[in-house]
Amino acid sequence: MSAATEERPAPERMPALYLSHGAPPLADDPVWPGQLAAWSADLPRPRAILIVSAHWEEAPLALGAVETVPLVYDFWGFPEHYYQVTYAAPGAPRLAESVRKLLRAPGTPVQDIPDRGLDHGAYVPLKEM
Numbered sequence: 001m002s003a004a005t006e007e008r009p010a011p012e013r014m015p016a017l018y019l020s021h022g023a024p025p026l027a028d029d030p031v032w033p034g035q036l037a038a039w040s041a042d043l044p045r046p047r048a049i050l051i052v053s054a055h056w057e058e059a060p061l062a063l064g065a066v067e068t069v070p071l072v073y074d075f076w077g078f079p080e081h082y083y084q085v086t087y088a089a090p091g092a093p094r095l096a097e098s099v100r101k102l103l104r105a106p107g108t109p110v111q112d113i114p115d116r117g118l119d120h121g122a123y124v125p126l127k128e129m
Contacts, residue, residue, distance in 0.1 A: 014046055022124025024075060024082040033128040040129035048092035049126070050099065055119045060109035064116025065096030072117040087123045 026032050055074065056062060069089040103110050
């Protein structure tokens with residue numbers, strides 16, 4: 001081990017989490033939002049979040065990262081208040097670049113979609129957490 005490595009504490013490893021798709025009406029559930037909030041209160045605060053979503057299925061694999069992430073209201077027929085939801089999601093372009101490098105190293109084709117927003121499957125649970 002080098003002296004530089006010995007001087008730096010090891011970063012705390014963040015847990016990998018699986019969250020079910022967040023349908024807009026879940027925010028009005030009498031139990032679910034409180035459960036997510038209580039659960040997330042016990043977790044360390046992340047610097048960035050990597051989301052893998054079937055809503056973004058592309059070939060070849062696509063990465064989206066912007067400084068400020070817009071929301072995508074890709075659902076229809078719900079009461080109007082679901083289309084007014086806001087969530088200030090900061091972007092994580094550095095994380096996306098790290099993922100891009102890891103994927104491209106073994107020769108995996110990766111496309112960039114720089115203006116991709118967060119759909120309800122992601123922002124509904126994140127807003128509650």
